[in-house]
Amino acid sequence: MSHATDDLAARRAPRLAVVGAGPVGLSLALHAARSLPQWHISVFDTRAIDADVSGDPRTLAMSLGSVQLLQRLGAWPGDLAQPITEVHVSQQGPSLEGLLGERLGSWLGEPHVRIRASEVGVPMLGAVLSYGAVTSALQQAWLRMSAAEPERLTNRYSTPVRSLKPLEASGGRGVEVDADIAEAFDLAVIAEGGVFADQARKAISRDYGQVAWVGRVTLDGARSGAAYERFTRHGPAALLPLGPGRAALVWCVDVRDDPVAPLDDAQRCTVLNTLFPAEVGRITSVSPLKRFPLGLNAERTLIDSTQVNGRRVAGRTVRIGNAAQTLHPVAGQGLNLGLRDAFVLVRELTRHADIDQALRGLEWQRAPDRWSTIIATDFLARSFTWQLPGASAARGLGLAALQAISPLKSALTRQMMFGRR
Numbered sequence: 001m002s003h004a005t006d007d008l009a010a011r012r013a014p015r016l017a018v019v020g021a022g023p024v025g026l027s028l029a030l031h032a033a034r035s036l037p038q039w040h041i042s043v044f045d046t047r048a049i050d051a052d053v054s055g056d057p058r059t060l061a062m063s064l065g066s067v068q069l070l071q072r073l074g075a076w077p078g079d080l081a082q083p084i085t086e087v088h089v090s091q092q093g094p095s096l097e098g099l100l101g102e103r104l105g106s107w108l109g110e111p112h113v114r115i116r117a118s119e120v121g122v123p124m125l126g127a128v129l130s131y132g133a134v135t136s137a138l139q140q141a142w143l144r145m146s147a148a149e150p151e152r153l154t155n156r157y158s159t160p161v162r163s164l165k166p167l168e169a170s171g172g173r174g175v176e177v178d179a180d181i182a183e184a185f186d187l188a189v190i191a192e193g194g195v196f197a198d199q200a201r202k203a204i205s206r207d208y209g210q211v212a213w214v215g216r217v218t219l220d221g222a223r224s225g226a227a228y229e230r231f232t233r234h235g236p237a238a239l240l241p242l243g244p245g246r247a248a249l250v251w252c253v254d255v256r257d258d259p260v261a262p263l264d265d266a267q268r269c270t271v272l273n274t275l276f277p278a279e280v281g282r283i284t285s286v287s288p289l290k291r292f293p294l295g296l297n298a299e300r301t302l303i304d305s306t307q308v309n310g311r312r313v314a315g316r317t318v319r320i321g322n323a324a325q326t327l328h329p330v331a332g333q334g335l336n337l338g339l340r341d342a343f344v345l346v347r348e349l350t351r352h353a354d355i356d357q358a359l360r361g362l363e364w365q366r367a368p369d370r371w372s373t374i375i376a377t378d379f380l381a382r383s384f385t386w387q388l389p390g391a392s393a394a395r396g397l398g399l400a401a402l403q404a405i406s407p408l409k410s411a412l413t414r415q416m417m418f419g420r421r
Contacts, residue, residue, distance in 0.1 A: 013152075014039050014355070017177045017185040019161050020192025021045035023060075023131070023335060024321035026138035028189060028342035030073045033145055033153055035350050042154040043142065044179060045192075049157035053139065056132035059214070059248035061227070061240055061332040063126045065418040066339050070134070075141040080133040082241045083124035085225035087416070089113045090277055092232045110277075115413050125417060128227070128240045128248065156180075164188050166315045173356070175316045186316065187355055189345070191338070193322020196295045204374075206296040208381050210235055212329055213251040213260050215289040217272065221281035222247065229330075230276050234259060236330045236380075237275055249286070250329055252294065260289070296378050298325040302341065302366060303359050314359060318345065325374055328381035333373050333419075340419050341366060369419045 016039050018029045029043050047053070061084070062070075070076040090112035117125050146153035159179045167174035167184060175188040193199065222245060229238045235252035242248055249272070253260055260268060269286045276283070302324050304317040321338025344365050345358075352358040 014186040015184070016041045017161075017175065017183075017188040018043045019045075019164075019177075019188060019190045020321075020323070021047070021135075021139065021142075021157065022192060022321075023134050023138060024338040024342055025189070025191030026135070026142050027069065027073065027075075027339055028191060028320065028346065029153075030075065030138065030142055030145065031343060031346045032349070033142075033149075034073075035346050039349075040152050040154070042156050042185075043146075044156040044159050044161050044177070046160045047157060049143075049155055051157075052136075054132045054136035056130060056135065058131035059128060059216075059240060059242075059250075060131055060134055060335055061126060061128055062134075063333075063336045063417050063419075064122060064124060066336045067124070067127050069339055069343055070138070073138070073141060075138045077129065077133045077137040081127040081129040082243050083225055084126045084128060084227045084241065085117045085124055086223070087113075087115045087125055087227045087229070088277075088279075089229045090231070092230055092275060115416070120410070120413055120417075122417070124225075125413075128242060164190070164317050166317070173316060187318065188316065189318045189320060190323040191321050191342070193324075193326060193338075195292060195322075196297055196326050197293045199297050199322075199326060202297045203300045204296065204298040206378070206382075208294045208296070208328060209255050210252050210294045210328075210381070211255045211258065212292045212294055213249070213253070213289040214292065215249050215287040216242065217247050217249050217269075217283050217287070218285045219245055219247060219281040220284050223279065223281070226279075228276060228280055232275055237272075238329075238332070239276065239280060249289070251289070252328075252330070255293070261291075294328050294381070296325075296327060296374070296381070298327075298374055301363060302370075303363060314356065316355065316359075318359065318362070320345065325370065327374065327377045330380045331373070331377045333377065336419065337370065337373055340369060372415075373419070 016032060018025050018041065021043050025043065029041055032039060033041055067076060090110060115125065117123060143155070146155055156179065161177060161179045163178045165176045165178065167176055175185050177183050177185055177188055217239065224244070225241055227238070227240050229236055234254055237252065238250045239247040251260060259271070263271065265286050265288065268289070269283055272283045272286065299319055302318055302320060303314045304319065305314055320341035322334060324341065325337065327334045327337070345362050348358040348361040348365065349355070352361060
């Protein structure tokens with residue numbers, strides 16, 4: 001029996017290792033610390049504990065459900081967030097006239113879906129803020145909590161995890177975390193995923209042949225709190241509100257025929273004004289844009305399996321967030337999905353004293369939400385690569401149907417705010 005296994009067997013209090021101190025990992029650690037008072041929790045991350053993360057400008061679109069989860073943790077930086085009170089999804093040509101006939105197509109107009117918070121009786125559909133603002137608020141909350149209980153809650157910053165290995169001598173019922181020293185934990189959760197281009201390929205992987213150009217724009221005549229997604233022939237483009245006259249831009253195009261790369265900032269501004277509907281307002285400037293390859297990279301299950309006595313069994317290493325599924329940004333659901341992973345894991349651990357039973361509950365509970373989001377996002381992302389006649393018109397017809405059929409629109413709104421429950 002290894003030293004790590006001896007340590008695990010000798011302890012009564014279960015131990016949780018959280019690998020990754022981003023929004024998903026810190027949310028998990030905070031929620032577990034509150035809901036599982038008997039557990040010892042260690043957070044591992046490569047960055048220094050005193051590193052200032054607040055300045056990271058990457059933009060996050062958080063659903064209402066995610067906002068509520070962070071509010072429950074006392075880690076919602078509301079003064080830095082821009083509420084989304086309306087979402088408008090539309091398609092830039094062709095019109096529906098060729099598919100439905102001139103009279104009906106003209107009556108329906110440009111295909112779109114408009115969702116307003118006021119229509120569903122909520123103050124906001126979600127909110128937009130920077131990665132730095134979210135991570136900084138969560139880290140401050142975690143550091144306060146860990147300072148109050150240093151023997152139970154441990155910070156392992158500046159400590160990269162080299163490997164995670166099942167404790168085979170105990171039938172795989174534990175994990176050896178090899179960082180600065182090898183330690184035994186009852187459960188390890190990997191919550192650091194990175195971006196698609198830097199990831200090792202998972203069980204389900206697809207390169208979409210698309211890139212996202214991201215940055216910020218200024219607008220004249222913009223409506224407060226409105227988020228826009230526009231389906232173009234090159235791919236989806238989105239504007240997320242950041243406050244008066246400002247918006248975050250996500251502009252997805254085909255990498256093999258990239259219309260954005262050769263343009264300067266002024267030319268990009270001109271093109272964007274032709275892509276979005278007039279109600280967006282006039283885009284007056286575009287920041288320098290960064291470019292990210294896009295793809296799907298997902299595990300079949302959240303729980304890693306291990307070999308025990310010649311058979312494959314579920315182990316004690318769980319992947320959540322981007323470590324479990326990296327998605328195309330077309331639906332803006334990556335972080336929201338990861339936060340739901342984290343909260344359901346803690347809920348199952350509170351319901352079941354047996355960790356393995358809790359992990360089986362996690363897989364069962366998360367599968368519908370996880371796979372419906374993965375499949376829908378993948379379908380939309382790939383639809384822009386199809387060269388089928390009428391594919392664009394069919395997508396426009398789908399938007400028009402969502403707008404016209406109230407139950408479908410309500411179901412979409414609930415999915416967007418809270419995921420599939």
